[in-house]
Amino acid sequence: MLRRYLSDPNTVVLKVGWAPPDSPMGQLAAGANKITMAGKEIQVRASIKSYHSLFSGHADQLMLVNFIQAFPKLKYVVITHGSERARNILQERIQEVNKNVTVIKPGYRQKLKLKTMSLEALPALTTGCPSPSSLDEVCISASEARQYVGRRAWVHGVVKSVRRLDYGRVFLNLGQPYPDHIFTVMVTEEDIDKFDDLLGYGWENTLINKTICINGTIRLYNNIPEIIATNPEQLKVIPGDASKACPCK
Structure with missing residues (x-):
């Protein structure tokens, strides 16, 4: 933000x-x-x-270490924020006063399972596009989207160019690079943090020349059909042959 x-x-x-x-x-x-x-x-x-x-006021490094030192039977300490350098230094200080404690530092896109105290990677973008038979919406190619303005649909196509504005809005242009694109996926500045937090800043650049499937209501903007994505779950990457992964009616 x-x-x-x-x-x-x-x-x-x-x-x-x-x-x-x-x-x-x-x-x-x-x-x-x-x-x-x-x-x-x-x-x-x-x-x-x-x-x-x-x-505001909170404990500094010395106060945190002193607090941990008061619990000699402590088994785990999880450091969840701070720069990598600061986290490493804090880990060293903690293990200096308690050599038996295990310090866990979750990284980007990792989750901690408390039951086993183990780290797991979060899934990347979902792959594959649901079959139309399992949805109320149609599943169509980007070139067909103009025929379905006002309807919800799964639209698939190849991302040919992307653009991120200074204030956060992101555009994915399908079919051809902007301004000759045939379909647009837009993520507004109000929702971009959801995508950046889950997929990493600059995620849109990883989609160039990849086939994606986007779900939502199709609208026209400047005579180009588009879908506004408000949640990363709307966006999926299609591996391999798009016609097989997302057949059209």
């Missing part, structure tokens, strides 16, 4: 807690003109205000 608004001079960012100096918020508080988030350099035009002494 933060990276969408940092370039907007009308945005005011309130810092209400401590942040490491090398973290994005730490850099913002220090007056950085640009920062890197999720691999993308962002120009900072927003105003940054600090109010951490009024609103």
